[in-house]
Amino acid sequence: xxxxxxxxxxxxxxxxxxxxxxxxxxxxxxxxxxxxxxxxxxxxxxxxxxxxxxxxxxxxxxxxxxxxxxxxxxxxxxxxxxxxxxxxxxxxxxxxxxxxxxxxxxxxxxxxxxxxxxxxxxxxxxxxxxxxxxxxxxxxxxxxxxxxxxxxxxxxxxxxxxxxxxxxxxxxxxxxxxxxxxxxxxxxxxxxxxxxxxxxxxxxxxxxxxxxxxxxxxxxxxxxxxxxxxxxxxxxxxxxxxxxxxxxxxxxxxxxxxxxxxxxxxxxxxxxxxxxxxxxxxxxxxxxxxxxxxxxxxxxxxxxxxxxxxxx
Ligand code: GZL
Numbered sequence: 001x002x003x004x005x006x007x008x009x010x011x012x013x014x015x016x017x018x019x020x021x022x023x024x025x026x027x028x029x030x031x032x033x034x035x036x037x038x039x040x041x042x043x044x045x046x047x048x049x050x051x052x053x054x055x056x057x058x059x060x061x062x063x064x065x066x067x068x069x070x071x072x073x074x075x076x077x078x079x080x081x082x083x084x085x086x087x088x089x090x091x092x093x094x095x096x097x098x099x100x101x102x103x104x105x106x107x108x109x110x111x112x113x114x115x116x117x118x119x120x121x122x123x124x125x126x127x128x129x130x131x132x133x134x135x136x137x138x139x140x141x142x143x144x145x146x147x148x149x150x151x152x153x154x155x156x157x158x159x160x161x162x163x164x165x166x167x168x169x170x171x172x173x174x175x176x177x178x179x180x181x182x183x184x185x186x187x188x189x190x191x192x193x194x195x196x197x198x199x200x201x202x203x204x205x206x207x208x209x210x211x212x213x214x215x216x217x218x219x220x221x222x223x224x225x226x227x228x229x230x231x232x233x234x235x236x237x238x239x240x241x242x243x244x245x246x247x248x249x250x251x252x253x254x255x256x257x258x259x260x261x262x263x264x265x266x267x268x269x270x271x272x273x274x275x276x277x278x279x280x281x282x283x284x285x286x287x288x289x290x291x292x293x294x295x296x297x298x299x300x301x302x303x304x305x306x307x308x309x310x311x312x
Contacts, residue, residue, distance in 0.1 A: 131167025189216025
């Protein structure tokens with residue numbers, strides 16, 4: 001009947017008309033590239049017109065992108081905030097324009113009324129899971145740890161450091177002897193690990209590497225091999241994301257543990273946005289994604305193949 005036809009047209013039309021701006025940090029890691037792929041797939045699936053902006057890891061480019069989305073009059077904005085601070089004024093402009101903002105994969109230090117919700121993992125917990133694994137693995141053995149931190153000032157770098165330190169507190173045989181940012185990239189992770197190895201007797205005094213993401217761990221593994229040591233044996237590795245190349249290293253015995261982070265933050269984000277636009281009822285301020293530990297006992301070759309279908 002005409003009523004049903006009109007209803008169908010309205011539903012499809014409203015889904016078609018949804019225009020969402022996405023201010024993405026960049027593609028510094030395999031995980032982030034997968035997040036971008038999955039976000040575009042999720043938008044496509046929902047008939048959302050996604051306006052994508054890559055900030056090349058610069059906050060000023062993200063702020064510019066958000067202002068451009070506001071000028072375009074988008075219906076909503078997705079923001080993966082490169083660092084925690086400096087967002088208040090541009091998010092106030094979005095609020096004044098009545099454009100809801102949803103944070104993806106990182107949090108910010110700003111009044112909570114400036115964003116609709118944040119879809120992230122529990123990043124302190126991720127660091128704790130990594131630290132707990134190392135505590136259990138080394139037992140009472142003396143273990144000097146080197147740490148590759150994520151991007152300075154980003155919520156994952158701050159939180160993952162905090163969680164890991166909580167886990168090793170009280171186990172005096174475990175000590176972080178060097179800690180520096182590798183900016184979440186393979187290249188920088190390799191470069192900083194090379195400096196750690198040189199500074200620590202060619203790496204003989206290093207028992208373990210804790211990297212805030214797998215890409216820095218993969219870079220560091222290369223550096224460890226080039227220093228003539230066996231990653232995964234001479235130097236244990238634990239990191240976060242669970243990207244396919246980490247499982248490739250694990251299958252070769254060159255990496256030991258990783259904490260999984262789903263690249264699908266956009267699915268829950270679009271669901272929350274859809275519900276909010278329909279009901280005007282605010283979602284919870286935090287939509288948490290799961291964290292799962294993988295080790296060499298979890299058939300890494302099989303997980304590698306499975307990961308290939310998840311946006312990687
Ligand atoms: C964490 C996310 C981090 C990933 C890195 O939620 O922000 O940023 O762990 C990426 O791979 O660079």
